[in-house]
Amino acid sequence: MSTATPANLLEFDLDGLAAFCERLGEKRFRATQLFRWIHQRGADDFGQMSDLAKSLRGKLEGCATVRALPVVAQHMSQDGTIKWLFDVGAGDAVEAVFIPEDDRGTLCISSQAGCAVGCRFCSTGHQGFSRNLTTGEILAQLWFAEHFLRRHLGTAERVVSNVVMMGMGEPLQNYAALVPALRVMLDDHGYGLSRRRVTVSTSGVVPMIDRLAQDCPVALAVSLHAPGDALRDKLVPLNRKYPLDELMAACQRYLAHAPRDFITFEYCMLDGVNDQPEHARELIALVERHRTQGVWCKFNLIPFNPFPASGLKRSGAPQVAAFARLLADAGIVTTVRKTRGDDIDAACGQLAGDVKDRTRVAQRIALQRQVPLQPAGGLAAGG
Structure with missing residues (x-):
């Protein structure tokens, strides 16, 4: 099993994502589908991407991620x-x-x-x-x-x-x-x-x-x-x-x-x-x-x-x-x-x-990692 760090797909424009998919043996239209799922629908779980081939979803699980910022x-x-x-x-x-x-x-x-x-x-x-x-x-x-x-x-x-x-x-x-x-x-x-x-x-x-x-x-x-x-x-x-x-x-x-x-x-x-x-x-x-x-x-x-x-x-x-x-x-x-x-x-x-x-920022980041922010369904308390 590869120990390489999964590629963050947020790093790619469409041409870059197409090149990434090509390395996986996939055609450009698959990259376009994936691009839409990520940016238009906000999906970060490949399992949600229902119109992608199951084989592609399996490949992505092993080598890619959609990683947002904490x-x-x-x-x-x-x-x-x-x-x-x-x-x-x-x-x-x-x-x-x-x-x-x-x-x-x-x-x-x-x-x-x-x-x-x-x-x-x-x-x-x-x-x-x-x-x-x-x-x-x-x-x-x-x-x-x-x-x-x-x-x-x-x-x-x-x-x-x-x-x-x-x-x-x-x-x-x-x-x-x-x-x-x-x-x-x-x-x-x-x-x-x-x-x-x-x-x-x-x-x-x-x-x-x-x-x-x-x-x-x-x-x-x-x-x-x-x-x-x-x-x-x-x-x-x-x-x-x-x-x-x-x-x-x-x-x-x-x-x-x-x-x-x-x-x-x-x-x-x-x-x-x-x-x-x-x-x-x-x-x-x-x-x-x-x-x-x-x-x-x-x-x-x-x-x-x-x-x-x-x-x-x-x-x-x-x-x-x-x-x-x-x-x-x-x-x-x-x-x-x-x-x-x-x-x-x-x-x-x-x-x-x-x-x-x-x-102070480093301290706040450390604290946030221990106590996660409330999920996106509701606003965190202002300060």
């Missing part, structure tokens, strides 16, 4: 936002957040345990970087959330309509694992999401923006946060490697392949740092300098969610409104993001929570 904690906000903390081993954990709205259900997914970029206003960055997630660990967040939510809400319909790679980590610094995960999200035999409804957020890894445009163009959001290089160098250290003019040029190149005709620029509003009228005027000049078409970008102004190590404060509502008005008067489409899930540390920039204390 859930360390689950919290629900008063506004309906749900946050999960997943154990990824070695004392590391990552978070995913589901945000329900009237016309959509958005899942925010992590791509790394920690983050190496170190943006000054982001608590995840203050945690430091541990490792990249695998394709299966990225997809396991969606797999769990989608099928948990269907059971919880009592529906057979798809619940997650939008995915944003805006959780912990810089997705484009984990490119090899990211792209197969995106392909599963988009695949009609998988989650069948529109390219317009899958968003990769980046702090500006220019070469990988160009690669994504060729390999798997989805909606792109760029964490901008400053109108000039001097300030952005301080807020987003990656800017020292890929300054603003290079980043703006990459965004324009991306538009030739993107499913939308605009790039979203995320802009965290920091009191007295980047929220003054002169900053708005510099942003307008930046947009105009790189304009090659009418509306080529949109701004999303994000309320800062304070944490002690940052030394920063949230801009006041009047200041945010005045800033937004200056951009809008210049013809730039501008929205102010509504803060969601901040009572459970699930809002933008807060995805570290207990993770920032890795000793």
Whole structure:
């Protein structure tokens, strides 16, 4: 009997699963059936997969598994936002957040345990970087959330309509694992999401923006946060490697392949740092300098969610409104993001929570392994 570790089928996009099945002597249509069982139906027991040949089910039992991530904690906000903390081993954990709205259900997914970029206003960055997630660990967040939510809400319909790679980590610094995960999200035999409804957020890894445009163009959001290089160098250290003019040029190149005709620029509003009228005027000049078409970008102004190590404060509502008005008067489409899930540390920039204390996380993981979380039929107690 083989002692090899069973392959986790969450690690494969459809082509990868077809290659795996071919090694078992099976044709591609069997891989498609298997893919649907896993992602569309949420099955993790090969015995449930009734339309697979019994011989294939027997082969899979011996060499494969559908292995999700253990859930360390689950919290629900008063506004309906749900946050999960997943154990990824070695004392590391990552978070995913589901945000329900009237016309959509958005899942925010992590791509790394920690983050190496170190943006000054982001608590995840203050945690430091541990490792990249695998394709299966990225997809396991969606797999769990989608099928948990269907059971919880009592529906057979798809619940997650939008995915944003805006959780912990810089997705484009984990490119090899990211792209197969995106392909599963988009695949009609998988989650069948529109390219317009899958968003990769980046702090500006220019070469990988160009690669994504060729390999798997989805909606792109760029964490901008400053109108000039001097300030952005301080807020987003990656800017020292890929300054603003290079980043703006990459965004324009991306538009030739993107499913939308605009790039979203995320802009965290920091009191007295980047929220003054002169900053708005510099942003307008930046947009105009790189304009090659009418509306080529949109701004999303994000309320800062304070944490002690940052030394920063949230801009006041009047200041945010005045800033937004200056951009809008210049013809730039501008929205102010509504803060969601901040009572459970699930809002933008807060995805570290207990993770920032890795000793505490290791203790919580050890405890969870001894006392399993309640099964997916009901929500765990919030905290």
